[in-house]
Amino acid sequence: MLLWLLLLILAPGGGQSGVSPKAFLLLKPPWSTHFQKDRVTLTCRDFHFPAQGDISWYYNGMSLNKESEEIRIEKTGYYTCKTRRSSLSEPVYVEFSTDWLILQAPYPVFEGDKEVALRCLGRDEASIIEKTFYKNELKISSTSPFTLNPVPRDNGKYHCTAKKKSWISSKETSKPLTIQLQELFSPPVLTVSPSQPTEGSAVTLKCETWLSPQRSDIQLQFCFFREDKAVGSGWSSDPELKFPIMWSENSGSYWCQAETVTHRVRKRSLRSQIRVQRVPVSDVNLEIYPPEGQLIEGQNLLLICSVAKGTGTVTFSWHKEGTVRSLGTKIQRSLSAELWIHTVKEHDAGRYYCAADNIHGPIISKLITVTLRIPVSHPVFTFNLAGAQAVMGDVVELHCEAQRGSPPILYWFYHKNVTLGNSSAPFGGGMSFNLTLTAEHSGNYSCGADNGLGVRRSEVVTLNITGPSSNTYKASLITVGVPTGLLSVLGLAAATAVLVGCFRTQRSSGGPFATGTPSYSPSEFQEPSWSRTSNVDPPNPKHSEPPALKEPQPVYSNVNLGDSNLDYCQIWNIPHAKENSANSPRRHWEDKEPTIIYSELKKAYPDGSTGQDSNRDIDEDATENYENVPCTSSAVDH
Known part of the structure; x- marks a missing residue:
């Protein structure tokens, strides 16, 4: 047997x-x-x-x-x-x-x-x-x-x-x-498809048996187990169990049972060891948004770390070159993960990379450079004056500078909201604009800066231009040929904020004025409002510097030059206030009248004559053609 x-x-x-x-x-x-x-x-x-x-x-x-x-x-x-x-x-x-x-x-x-x-x-x-x-x-x-x-x-x-x-x-x-x-049916055999599953793939378990055709009316039911615990929905007439996704932690010992619905015959399969293979991560890549790493300060930066292959639970981490701690970590079952950096600042610029690991060791991506463009700040507008005050004819330097902002920066200069010009700073910093002052250049000045991320304007700065007016230039031209003695007086007067008025009249021998009467005579002089002081001392000013004095405007009149051969010039000499005048007692202008200087100037003709036949016998006038007249009350009346 x-x-x-x-x-x-x-x-x-x-x-x-x-x-x-x-x-x-x-x-x-x-x-x-x-x-x-x-x-x-x-x-x-x-x-x-x-x-x-x-x-x-x-x-x-x-x-x-x-x-x-x-x-x-x-x-x-x-x-x-x-x-x-x-x-x-x-x-x-x-x-x-x-x-x-x-x-x-x-x-x-x-x-x-x-x-x-x-x-x-x-x-x-x-x-x-x-x-x-x-x-x-x-x-x-x-x-x-x-x-x-x-x-x-x-x-x-x-x-x-x-x-x-x-x-x-x-x-x-x-x-x-x-x-x-x-045998009513053969002992079931558990089959696994695919036989060597990988993580993330679908797996089908099948409990295969053979029922005798002589008992084809018998109904069977099936159940699947992992270790000693049933998986799936329990007993079912379906001999297959499908797992949409299998992970490495689903590895283990599987077996199945088959039985008649009457429970009279039950058989189980042998155990099958299922090992779900994990695919190591590969081709780790870092992407950023906005693309090419061009960001504006204040925007959000998106970092996307992805892998071409890899199964199971993947640990993603993001890093910035030069820093020890990671920017963030995510553990998930996917081929990509995202990290947001909100409201980027200037220090966020640099090179970034990411790493991915699914137990086989981290794989690092290539470095991606993130550049940051910073909008310009409100620029600061300043003057660079040659002296203490802006005087017509001076060249003033207008300077505009934004303390922050990515280059290149384009600057505009404005006078009363009218563009004077522009200048570019390709490497950042400030720019200057030179301007020769005229009377029309008084007023409000400002500047603007722009690096393609929006224009910013500076605060308005007011420029007050002082100095001679156009008639003053005429007076200056009249006194061009005056000898050195008189020029020294005029130079001193100009240095101490002088106001010059010239009057011309005809003089006969020892007589009164023959023709022409000036509309502004020395006896008609009045103190400008800025030179007056009250009898009560005002309180001390808050600032150490005194307020700027307004220049008085002289009154001029045309002089009949018919037969005259004598020019009169009157000069008011007004002393400058000292720097510590705010801390010292003021003097009343009534105590001291402004000094008035007269000068007689003999008019010389090209042919050597004085212009009047009746005056040709006066040799002394021809040889001494000017005379300084002291400023006294009698002189003023005279």
Whole structure:
């Protein structure tokens, strides 16, 4: 018997590959034990009825050289068959007995069947008066046929006895019989697809089994387990379980169970170790938004770290070159992650990179440079004066500078909101604009700065221009030919804020003015309002510098030059206030009248004459052509 089993295993098709459907055998008549010379046939079938071609028969593991679907047998032994589309059938043991009494069991009997009937049969049934059934030498019934309910799975040994009618009491006993149970369905086999899953991929588990076509009405249900815990939705009629995504932590020992819905037959598969492979991260890349790293101060910076490959939980981190601590870390199951830097400042400019790691070690991206453009701040507008005050004819430097802002910066200069000009600072800093002052240049000045991110204006600065007016220039031209003595007086007067008035009139020998009367005479002089002080001392000013004095405007009149040969010039000399005048007592202008200087100037003609024949005899006038007149009250009246 052991040799037969070994041969059966080694026979072609004896090793079951997966759960290929098995061929199965049908006995006719359907008993596994017969009397010798009984006519018995075997039929080989598979899932397709009838079986088609290439049928192989085996007797005790040896080929019978028969290919028909049905064969007649006469020998005791084990019979199997297979077809081209099936694996080897379960073996059936058929016995041909020479005994007088046999015990018959039907074939096939499947595990889980509700009942099975045993038949005790003698060669002469008419002579038998009593039959008794035994299991493992114990009497179990005296009824024939005897029905077992349910079908036992203990491989017990059954036999029967029979009493014959005879004047001599006799008893026959059958050989022991073991009920040949056929598999209702094969033990399930758990299959995994794909066989070596990677993280992030879908995996399908299948609990494969084979249900005998002779019991095709039986319904099966399935359940899947990881270690000792059910996964999925529990028991189901579907033999497949699909995982949309598998991760490395889902690795483990898996198995499945199959059972009939009546729970009479349950079988489990072997355990299968599923190892979910993790794909290391690769091709780590850092992207930034706005693109190319061109940001304006105050905007938000988006850093996107991504990997081309990599599965499972990935740890993303962002870094700035030169810093030890990371800018941020995110752990997630994805191929990319984002990090926002809100309201970027000037110190956020630099080179950035990111790293990704899924346990195999961090992979670092390339460096990305982030540049920051800073809008210009409100510029500061200043004057650069040659002296303490702006005087007409001076060249003043107008300077505009924004303390912050990315270069290049374009500056505009404005006078009364009219553009004077512009200048560019390609490397930042300030710019200057030179302006030659005229009387029209008094007023408000400002500047603007722009580096393409918006124009900013400075505060308005007022420029007051002092100095001689246009008539003063005329007076200056009149005194161009005056000798050094008079020029020194005029220079001193100009240095001390002088107001010059020149009057011309005709003089006869020792007489009064002949023609022309000036509309502004020395006797008509009045103090300017800025030179007057009240009798009560005013409070000390808040600032150390005194307020700027307004220049008095002299009154001029045309002089009839008909026959005159004498010019008069009057000069008021007004002393300057000292720097500490705000802290010293003031003097009333009434205490000291302004000094008035007169000068007589003899008019010389190109031909050497004085212009009047009646005055040609006055040699002294021709030789001494000017005279300084002291400033006294009598002189003023004169």
